[in-house]
Amino acid sequence: MEQHRTRPPQYRKPGGTPPLPPQARRPPAPARRPSPSSAGAVRRLPNPRLTGLGAGLFCGALMFLVGCLDDALFDASPTVYGVLFLPVCAVTALWLRRGDVLTAPVVVPLAFALGLLPVADGGGGLAERLMGLFTALATQAGWLYGGTLVAGVVATARRVHVASRRPARGRPPG
Secondary structure, rough: OOOOOOOOOOOOOOOOOOOOOHHOOOOOOOOOOOOOOHHHHHHHOOOOOEEEHHHHHHHHHHHHHHHHHHHHOOOOHHHHHHHHHHHHHHHHHEOOHHHHHHHHHHHHHHHHHHHHHHOOOOOOOOOOHHHHHHHHHHHHHHHHHHHHHHHHHHHHHHHHHHHHHHOOOOOOOO
């Protein structure tokens, strides 16, 4: 089977090299190294970068695990669950990729509801379990709003930090 070209051939002057693109003409930025005292601490910290979907899965699974542990260890205490929800929100917002950082305030309330399934009061039936979940969502709304606020503040701070480091385009230097 014959393969057809998808690009037209590029014609060059004999013996000449094509000009470099603008990216290649700039000198590379100097590498920034952390100070020796903080270098060891920085290397020990995990630094994953999650996509929006990965953050949703991570946060949802972690909150479900927290809910199961809360049910087993603290007899389904909603206060313990709410307190543990706040650091999960902060970690989720910190571990998101730069481009997906604004999904944090969307992901954490969904994870809160998922993790409430083991904590919520409910009997044996589906209707009773759903009623317990809705009641727990209504009575624990303060923790839900607080965690969403934590994720939103961390995401906004990261977004502002990234925007401040980006050079302004269209303005002359100086």
